[in-house]
Amino acid sequence: MKRKYILDAHCHTVSSGHAYSTVTECARGAAENGMELIAITDHAPKMPGSCSYLHFMNLNVIPDNMFGVEILSGVELNILDINGKVDLPEKTIKKLDVVIASLHIPCIKPMSLEENTQCIINTMKNPYIKIFGHPGDPRYPFDIKAVVSASRDTKTVLELNNTSLSPQNGRYDGPDTMLEILRECKKQCVPIIFGSDAHFHTNIGNFSDVEKLTEEVGFPDELILNTSVELFKKTIVSEK
Numbered sequence: 001m002k003r004k005y006i007l008d009a010h011c012h013t014v015s016s017g018h019a020y021s022t023v024t025e026c027a028r029g030a031a032e033n034g035m036e037l038i039a040i041t042d043h044a045p046k047m048p049g050s051c052s053y054l055h056f057m058n059l060n061v062i063p064d065n066m067f068g069v070e071i072l073s074g075v076e077l078n079i080l081d082i083n084g085k086v087d088l089p090e091k092t093i094k095k096l097d098v099v100i101a102s103l104h105i106p107c108i109k110p111m112s113l114e115e116n117t118q119c120i121i122n123t124m125k126n127p128y129i130k131i132f133g134h135p136g137d138p139r140y141p142f143d144i145k146a147v148v149s150a151s152r153d154t155k156t157v158l159e160l161n162n163t164s165l166s167p168q169n170g171r172y173d174g175p176d177t178m179l180e181i182l183r184e185c186k187k188q189c190v191p192i193i194f195g196s197d198a199h200f201h202t203n204i205g206n207f208s209d210v211e212k213l214t215e216e217v218g219f220p221d222e223l224i225l226n227t228s229v230e231l232f233k234k235t236i237v238s239e240k
């Protein structure tokens, strides 16, 4: 049976330093889990143990298609300050297909709710950043209504991160924040994207927990970018 959600734009390989599968294993895992497309989005250089900028310069050596899965290049950038500064230069990220930016404890300390909100909105204004990763992290509370409005205006999409809903994860805080984000996105008619944030290939395309949340709020399929490669590319891969 064909899967309803057929792409995963947030996958890590051994290059991230704390993930455990190669690109080949990720591609094979994606094929086994019914994905048509994945993006390889390793952590950018400021994450302790991750790879250097050269990794991101050389991604074009990877085949465009492996095991019938389209492979896109990408990165998960670290947001470094309230102005939305990130840890790769524009000339590097503009060549990548999928650019995620996220708040990570080793790279930026949580600020006040107002400052976190400003930080996220400033990041979204960067024309090369297309996804704000795992916004449900309780350590970085923000004004959900303001950030969803910024998502609508900047076309930087909010991610519903499946790994964040695992109780073993440091970001875990239950589903309430994500449900609130979904309700606001539905109200403002703003698209979202699922991300597995897989750090092992068997987890690629696993959206089981975030799927339940979209069902709970009756979130429309046409606003979930994982349902269509065409819609995904139009929104995430093309120039803003």
Ligand SMILES: [Zn+2]
Residues within 6 Å of the ligand: 012, 016, 018, 043, 199
């Ligand atoms: Zn990671």
Ligand SMILES: [Zn+2]
Residues within 6 Å of the ligand: 076, 102, 104, 133, 134
């Ligand atoms: Zn992350």
